[in-house]
Amino acid sequence: MNRAVCPGSFDPVTHGHLDIIGRAAGLFDELIVAVGVNPSKSRLFGPEERIALLERAVADLPNLRVAGFTGLVTDFCVEQDAQAIVKGLRAASDFDYEMPMAQMNSALTGVETVFLPTSTRQSFVSSSLVKEVAAFGGDVSAFVPDFVLEALTSRLPRRE
Template sequence: MSRAVCPGSFDPVTHGHLDIVARAARLFDEVVVAVGVNPSKSRLFGPDERVSMLERAIADIPNARVEGFTGLVTDFCREQGAEAIVKGLRSSGDFDYELPMAHMNVALTGVETVFLPTATGQSFVSSSLVKEVAAFGGDVAAFVPGFVLEALTTRLAERAAGA
């Protein structure tokens, strides 16, 4: 059985993320969507919230599941018995950033990295940009699932009220 890991922070999950997971699920028998938990980084949504949103978002992909992880993604891959890491690439900048990590990952554990280009129309979308645009009242409905938009809008309003 072939198994791949799609790692990320998913803060929040976007349609671009979901496209990569769905396409990876066509290439591998099982895909583990790995939600990175790094206590030193400030996130809009907590680990449990991000896992829950992803579980809901991938519910229609039968061979995909969601797990949280801390530490090195290669250690997580080893624990999961994964043979590959799947990463989406939006631009050459993403490639330049990801390639050294892919080399390090294969050198450390033999886990290969598979790069998938983002779908047409998604190459400019990132969680950070979605949060920034939404914080200034911009319409990001086209870039995230409806329930994520609702959670994002609510969280940003809570933060604005507390500021």
């Protein structure tokens, strides 16, 4: 069985994430969406909330599961017997950032990285940008599932 891990913070999960996740699920027998849990980083949603939102968003994909992880993603891959890490790329700057990590990950454990380009209609979407626009009252409904939008708008203080 070929198994891959698609890691991220998913704070919150966007349609851009779901595009990459859905396409990756079609390439592997099993895909594990790995939610990074780093207690030193400040997130809008806690780990359990991010996992729950993701589980709801990917409920229609039978060969997928969502799990939290701490530490190195390569250690998580080894624990899960995953052969690959899947990363989405929006722009050349993402590639420049991700490539040294992919090479380090391969050198450490032999786990390969598969890069998937995001669809053009999602290429500018990021969780950070979605949170910022939503905090100023902007309409981000086109970029996140409805239930994520509800959680997001109820959590964010509105700025002027």
